[in-house]
Amino acid sequence: MSSKRLIYLPLGGAGEIGMNAYVYGYGEPDKERFILVDLGVTFPDMDGTPGVDLILPDMTWLKERADRLDAIFVTHAHEDHVGAVAMCYEALGAPVYARAFTANIARRKMEEYGHPEDAVRTASAWPEQVQAGPFSVGFLPMSHSIPESGALVIDSPAGRVIHTGDFKLDQTPIVGEPFDPELWAEVSAGGVKAMICDSTNVFSPMPGRSEATVGPEIEKLVSQASGMVVATTFASNVARVKTLAEAGERAGRSIVLLGRAMRRMVEAAIETGVLTDFPKVVSTDAAKDIPRENLMLLVTGSQGERRAASAQLARGKYQGLEVKEGDLFLFSSKTIPGNERGVIRIINAFSEKGVDVVDDSSGLYHVSGHANRPDLERLHAIVKPQMLIPMHGEHRHLREHAKLAEAAGLQSALVVNGMMMDLTGNEPRVAEYIETGRTYLDGAVQIGALDGVVRDRIRMALNGHVIVTLILDDEDELLGDPWCEIMGLPETGRSRAALVEVLEEDLSQFLNRANRKTLRDDAAIEEALRRIVRKTAQDEIGKKPEVTVVVSRLS
């Protein structure tokens, strides 16, 4: 019996929605050859990651084994699957494979980082396969809310694994290949050892609706509008962008694309041939000469992002264009949990301008890109894998999906980031627990989530910051008085005196009484002054601030 094993190890995406990164390996323990599926980012927020630009999975484990990594496969071009490819390219040093549209987007990212163009290789659809070490990997067409999303058929000496990527079962997807149940049945006919399966919508009880169902509703809405129409959706949802543009065109409107991502995605889709017959687009300059009732703007910013076109239009002008009373703004999108405040801010800003806002609450103008519960059951039944491992979901999604699979008689396991699973035998088995985590892209620097940098920012935001400076001479005598500066704190407290003066007074009293031994010891001074500042501030303003003490010694 072979001692070689087939392993599955999520480094991101299992226990969260975002920053997907899944390792597969085959070989003798600790000598496996690896492939990586997806390498995405997730987005920061003010609550937990203020000031951070992007969050990526901590790839330390794989970087330390980069010599055993044969290839990276990217299932589709959403940021949570492709967003970290360029940032990690040098450290991983493996070729990246993707289908044409995804490869186009990935190459643009590589370019920004100065990586060679051939870092990304374009793969064809199934039945072609890419050889990568012990694996043969094929891109099996699947529908999603972006063109050319592909499941991966991963063949290894231990059997066939299907990694679904993100998907929905859409047989009329407007753009890109439809879900083809016969093809999936055929691929699965010889037996599938494991299906690693998207879990995002496991709590949605009704079958998912096709992208084709929103077109007629959007057309009705646009045809009845009397002013300018502005619509937003994810730029990468090229099918939706096309549907919106066609609805505008049929209503006799000229189409304007606003926002860098919107233009870039349409461009990439046309370049790679996945998008054809897109209505004619006019420039923002040309739009200024067109009556507003003949205009339809397709804009970025469906999640309320502050710098996107929708937010800028809500605040004022964007590239010379402006909304007015009587215009219509359509969110052809769902608000991702956590983004509600930003979206509501925009809706109210439009309301103040007299713009009618139509959102997703009716369910008419948006459909999800993920398989709902009955769709998952349907795919389970078509593929009939020996094991069904839920991925891409928070813990609650993975747990529910595993229950669903078990109820259908499939072997399942709740696998979260860092659990290395041995899939070789008849059931999934935990082989090892790997340290995983998050890395922050912060300006130009990558920092660890646990480095304390962001923790300090959060503390300053919650508690304010007091800076104490004092000068000692070469005999450890205080020169002058200690000096306080405050940042993010009220200027006066209970005593109605300036907070800095009250602090300085208490610090002076302490220092004047302090003995030589304390004054000789920077750490002792800092500790004592920090404690005094926190106590006095608590008395004065009811808060304990962060404190930085700078001791200068003249010699």
Add this chain to the structure above:
Amino acid sequence: MSSKRLIYLPLGGAGEIGMNAYVYGYGEPDKERFILVDLGVTFPDMDGTPGVDLILPDMTWLKERADRLDAIFVTHAHEDHVGAVAMCYEALGAPVYARAFTANIARRKMEEYGHPEDAVRTASAWPEQVQAGPFSVGFLPMSHSIPESGALVIDSPAGRVIHTGDFKLDQTPIVGEPFDPELWAEVSAGGVKAMICDSTNVFSPMPGRSEATVGPEIEKLVSQASGMVVATTFASNVARVKTLAEAGERAGRSIVLLGRAMRRMVEAAIETGVLTDFPKVVSTDAAKDIPRENLMLLVTGSQGERRAASAQLARGKYQGLEVKEGDLFLFSSKTIPGNERGVIRIINAFSEKGVDVVDDSSGLYHVSGHANRPDLERLHAIVKPQMLIPMHGEHRHLREHAKLAEAAGLQSALVVNGMMMDLTGNEPRVAEYIETGRTYLDGAVQIGALDGVVRDRIRMALNGHVIVTLILDDEDELLGDPWCEIMGLPETGRSRAALVEVLEEDLSQFLNRANRKTLRDDAAIEEALRRIVRKTAQDEIGKKPEVTVVVSRLS
């Protein structure tokens, strides 16, 4: 013709959901006598108000005219209506009127601030009225998600105004008085000049459901549960707490109340007689001896608040009680927009413990406390006011509600905070625009929203903080080198050297070349050093931090 006028002036709550505060006045211009309806708070968040404890309306305008304020009326005991009463009591100096349950809650707040017990006066329900200057004010019973919510009938020489407070049309509310359409018709029969009306649910298209509809569903769920059941709802929703407790009791479970607010609300409701026949409650100590399948915990924290009982149970133990695999956690509540992240965090934490979480997505276990669109239309039709002024809503709600009223042939106006409306004539007319805003309770101090304190906190959170100290002698010569400390910034950047060393080097270079004139001028030094730090940091780490420069001069 009288030169006296009837005015309506929202200082909070019109243009937002939260911190309600509405002024009514009658008299000659600038000599009106006032009453204030509600005085609530709203809650801070990390995005816009880090470190802040509570947000209240800026009451400066009314405080400056406190001698003309005859009374404060509180419609009900939700924090966004009663939360700021004690904080503003001294500055406003007017008696507070409320019905028994609301008064009980308000008095507890007054006590915390050391105000006299008679600061709050208990009012009876309509037809009794309180005289307050030129106004007679009666509490007209209305249903809502808290006991004894009251609309106010405000009679003035210029006519009758109805201020609805928050409400729903519930004829079987479980606790508290049902909505009585005949009473409302009778009160309105003589003509109502204006109705100032809750707008929260104007976008909900279906008629609201009664509180009585959730009982049977909750009972079914609880009776089928095999482990411990934990349920959360707003503690102030005494009817729901009773429904939950009764479902537990019928299923043979002992009831435990967890969380200060939960116990306080039930206590207040029993004390004031609005809650009767509440199932027997056992202590947490007694609960430890009861098998978990015979326990039902009612806990605070339906919005994912970090310190509430639900979050503590999700993390570990709360007062010795602990959830286990197979237990059931029920959110009998809706997640308020903006709180999604906290609620999802708890759900996933329970999922990790193997607890099944049931949330509001089915619509079975929660009903809203606000009137939906058809309910608003129904009340408009019963009261038939001359003017319908939407209140308690974001701009989008107020705008939609005004449209709804106009479609029914009522005069309406979109009135936001700071718009003083003259209601004396046949239509609402803007009399004046008043400066309004927000005040933050920050620790023990009230600070203005525009004071810059919170802005500095946000900047430190986004950009980090660099502190530069340098010492000059009495001839403006640099003593030693400048010294940098960083907080919330990565320790190394592009050059792989310590960030503080790179900064110190650039600062030293500048200072060594600086002329005497610059070195004599603190402001010039600070400005120059700040610019250098920001530029060097941008080069090194891709961020421009906040900078504090401390110049010490020895003399």
